[in-house]
Amino acid sequence: MPRATAILRHREEVVSGHYLLTLDCPEVAKAAQPGQFVHLRIGDGTDPLLRRPFSILLAQPETGEVQILVRTVGRGTGIIATHDEGVAYDLLGPLGNGWEAPAGGEDVVLVAGGIGVAPLIFFADGLRLMERQPYVRSIFGAANQEALVCWTEFAARCDEFTAVTEDGSAGETGLVTDVLAPELERDRPQHVYACGPDGMLAAVARICRDAGVPCYVSMEQWMGCGVGACLGCAVPASAGGYVRVCADGPVFDATEIDWERMKRR
Ligand SMILES: Cc1cc2nc3c(=O)[nH]c(=O)nc-3n(C[C@H](O)[C@H](O)[C@H](O)COP(=O)(O)OP(=O)(O)OC[C@H]3O[C@@H](n4cnc5c(N)ncnc54)[C@H](O)[C@@H]3O)c2cc1C
Ligand code: FES
Incomplete structure (x- = not known):
């Protein structure tokens, strides 16, 4: 399974409780297809134990950047909301099948x-x-x-x-x-x-x-x-x-x- 390290380059609270994260992760930026997601480990320890999935909002192969939008709902997303630039995430991705555009131009x-x-x-x-x-x-x-x-x-x-x-x-x-x-x-x-x-x-x-x-x-x-x-x-x-x-x-x-x-x- 594809595993990578993503460095948090920018975190912006776009509206209350919703954060746009720009991650430096060239491997995912190159490979990502619309509709796929990344599975993030939040922190180094066991809290939270499980990774958390987030859809890829945009991927820029030229810059190596990937963006995700995070709504704070609980423990894991609450921790992400406190992270500063430079934090490194261990992630799996891109995962999943993604959207397929209509073949006939519909x-x-x-x-x-x-x-x-x-x-x-x-x-x-x-x-x-x-x-x-x-x-x-x-x-x-x-x-x-x-x-x-x-x-x-x-x-x-x-x-x-x-x-x-x-x-x-x-x-x-x-x-x-x-x-x-x-x-x-x-x-x-x-x-x-x-x-x-x-x-x-x-x-x-x-x-x-x-x-x-x-x-x-x-x-x-x-x-x-x-x-x-x-x-x-x-x-x-x-x-x-x-x-x-x-x-x-x-x-x-x-x-x-x-x-x-x-x-x-
Ligand atoms: C394929 C996929 C793509 C996703 N994309 C995004 C995204 O782009 N942006 C985003 O903000 N969230 C997205 N989510 C949801 C996100 O993964 C959850 O909100 C997050 O894992 C909650 O983690 P937490 O530790 O903050 O919440 P927890 O403390 O684990 O739980 C808090 C509350 O959120 C509920 N919850 C937990 N996980 C989910 C879930 N997967 N879906 C719905 N409710 C959940 C729990 O039941 C509980 O009520 C996506 C989920 C999937 C499966
Ligand atoms: S999360 Fe384990 S089978 Fe889908």
Whole structure:
């Protein structure tokens, strides 16, 4: 498995509790594909014991830099929030399968919920470099304006951008799914790519299924090993049994996931 050392070059609190980390890690910067993630060891000791997974937000092979966006939710991310420039992380990566762009130049609709924007920024960046560039529309939803983290970076990489907030403090009022359903009525072939909370992904998958539109989701589950060995990240598969988010994903065709069993977990 690919293992590397990443040096923290810059840490910026982009909004309260959300940190953009710029890491010096040439190996990952060269190899990373949109949708992949890194598995970071935080600290040298046993607290926390397990690595923590973060999507790659951008990778610059020319400079050797990799960016990740970290929302503080607990012990590990809380420690990262205190780290100064120069801290060295032992990381595994890039891991996972990543997004695949539509082969036939179909329109792309990117649907992000909260911190789920991170891998979609990298994907939107990659789509702009394609020989046959697809038309890219994005829908970014969050509880409020502040939680639309890095929205300018996302919007700048898309042809059309719609913000949606639950409290109406920015963009349209409601949920991303309120905007997605009418979007899919356009009379052009399109593919949907989504990353966000499980409930949002389940709703996006249902809307796409009903509209007959291919949909790919990136899942963010709790992880142990990050390389397919512990089954800590397993999610129910529609074919029966489970798939591993770290080794089989994190990106899945939405029809591969059993969303009903996901709900009951
Ligand atoms: C493939 C993948 C990509 C991810 N990308 C990002 C990213 O770009 N930015 C980001 O901020 N986070 C991302 N996450 C989630 C991130 O890994 C967790 O928030 C982090 O591991 C929590 O660590 P902690 O020690 O701070 O939390 P803990 O102290 O371990 O837990 C605090 C709380 O967070 C919950 N939690 C822990 N891990 C996860 C998880 N994986 N998903 C949802 N809730 C969790 C726990 O259940 C608990 O309620 C990603 C997860 C995966 C699997
Ligand atoms: S985290 Fe161990 S199998 Fe996925």
